Amino acid sequence: MPSLAARMSRAKPSAIMAVAEKAKRLKAEGRDIISFSIGVPNFLPGDHVYQAVRDALTKDSGQYGSNRGPDALLDAFIKHLEENGLTGYGRKNVATGIGAKHMLYNLAEALLDPADVIVFPTPYWTTYMDIAEILDAKVRLLPCPATQNYKLLPAQLDAALPGAKLFLFNNPSNPTGMVYTKDEIAALADVLVRHPDVWIVCDDIYNRMVFDGIGYHNFVNARPELRDRVIHVDSLSKTYGMPGWRVGFVAGPEVVAQAMVTLNSNHITNVPEVVNAAAVAALSGPQDVPVAKNAEFSAKRDIVLDALAAIPGLVCPRPQGAFYVFPDVAFAFGKSHNGTLIANDVDLCNALLEAKGVACVPGSAFGEPRALRISYTCPTPQLVPGMQRIQEFFAELR
Numbered sequence: 001m002p003s004l005a006a007r008m009s010r011a012k013p014s015a016i017m018a019v020a021e022k023a024k025r026l027k028a029e030g031r032d033i034i035s036f037s038i039g040v041p042n043f044l045p046g047d048h049v050y051q052a053v054r055d056a057l058t059k060d061s062g063q064y065g066s067n068r069g070p071d072a073l074l075d076a077f078i079k080h081l082e083e084n085g086l087t088g089y090g091r092k093n094v095a096t097g098i099g100a101k102h103m104l105y106n107l108a109e110a111l112l113d114p115a116d117v118i119v120f121p122t123p124y125w126t127t128y129m130d131i132a133e134i135l136d137a138k139v140r141l142l143p144c145p146a147t148q149n150y151k152l153l154p155a156q157l158d159a160a161l162p163g164a165k166l167f168l169f170n171n172p173s174n175p176t177g178m179v180y181t182k183d184e185i186a187a188l189a190d191v192l193v194r195h196p197d198v199w200i201v202c203d204d205i206y207n208r209m210v211f212d213g214i215g216y217h218n219f220v221n222a223r224p225e226l227r228d229r230v231i232h233v234d235s236l237s238k239t240y241g242m243p244g245w246r247v248g249f250v251a252g253p254e255v256v257a258q259a260m261v262t263l264n265s266n267h268i269t270n271v272p273e274v275v276n277a278a279a280v281a282a283l284s285g286p287q288d289v290p291v292a293k294n295a296e297f298s299a300k301r302d303i304v305l306d307a308l309a310a311i312p313g314l315v316c317p318r319p320q321g322a323f324y325v326f327p328d329v330a331f332a333f334g335k336s337h338n339g340t341l342i343a344n345d346v347d348l349c350n351a352l353l354e355a356k357g358v359a360c361v362p363g364s365a366f367g368e369p370r371a372l373r374i375s376y377t378c379p380t381p382q383l384v385p386g387m388q389r390i391q392e393f394f395a396e397l398r
């Protein structure tokens with residue numbers, strides 16, 4: 001049998017899916033499982049989205065569509081950018097694709113040659129590493145532990161950018177839920193201005209999921225001269241509860257948006273017509289669902305943080321966005337649970353799942369082996385007992 005391409009030895013299935021699969025298996029065996037593992041929003045978009053799909057079906061052309069996306073969707077996304085203070089983007093600056101994951105992959109293909117250096121903070125969203133590995137880019141990681149609130153410091157960025165081709169930044173963050181303040185973004189933007197040879201990709205897909213009135217801030221608004229190097233990545237998956245619809249966006253310099261169009265013309269051709277109709281309705285229709293969900297997630301964040309605060313030794317910066325909490329649990333390493341040694345984050349997540357039926361993702365999946373990720377999108381009647389079980393687990397460590 002001929003061999004697979006060498007790059008496939010570097011491609012790994014998602015570590016998050018592995019935990020989710022194990023939780024699913026235990027559930028199928030009849031165990032009472034509470035899953036805090038996958039980052040799925042757990043709600044549906046409003047009825048107007050489904051109505052738009054029904055309407056679109058009645059006039060579906062059945063034909064190939066625009067590689068960039070239909071004008072109605074480009075315009076709806078441009079309006080969404082404007083609502084975030086990002087004005088002056090036209091249709092030539094934007095493009096659509098099959099989710100943010102696809103857009104990030106396209107961007108890496110368009111901007112990186114093999115052995116080019118990509119810089120990003122750790123903890124990072126797992127796929128960043130996978131994309132870099134598949135494309136044979138060199139990764140330069142910037143460690144941002146809990147002791148610095150999982151946030152990148154300007155001096156760290158300054159030291160890491162010489163020789164780099166691309167800086168990848170995620171705000172609000174998956175897995176930490178941390179959100180950069182206006183001043184923090186401005187300080188990082190000042191650094192970026194000093195490194196004119198670096199592309200800046202901002203994975204902002206949680207930009208509408210921000211709590212405590214802190215707001216979403218970005219480099220372009222902080223330093224407009226960065227506009228010709230900054231690319232924003234966005235998605236309907238989280239904000240609108242539409243992960244399976246697979247709609248993602250980029251906004252940036254014309255040449256980059258055009259590169260996305262060229263790659264689309266070779267890879268996917270277009271996002272399907274009925275999906276585009278759903279996307280236009282989500283972006284332009286009533287925003288009650290995302291607004292209500294944001295309030296709900298902020299209340300759930302508090303439930304999780306209150307429960308974690310009662311666990312002595314655990315350190316947890318206070319997240320202000322997305323739907324994740326990322327406690328540093330390293331104090332537990334070296335202890336045992338019912339005779340099972342907890343040497344690291346993977347042992348801890350396995351023991352927690354086996355003993356208490358609660359699924360969390362080991363921090364090492366995100367490049368931070370001191371932590372674990374709790375995704376709190378499940379209904380509140382599961383969240384509360386799930387957090388109680390986590391408290392019991394830690395109290396039983398010896």
Ligand code: PMP
Nearest residue numbers: 039099100101125174235237248
């Ligand atoms: N970026 C981040 C930070 C994410 O958390 C996710 C989804 N987990 C994505 C991108 C991919 O989103 P999409 O569903 O649009 O592909």
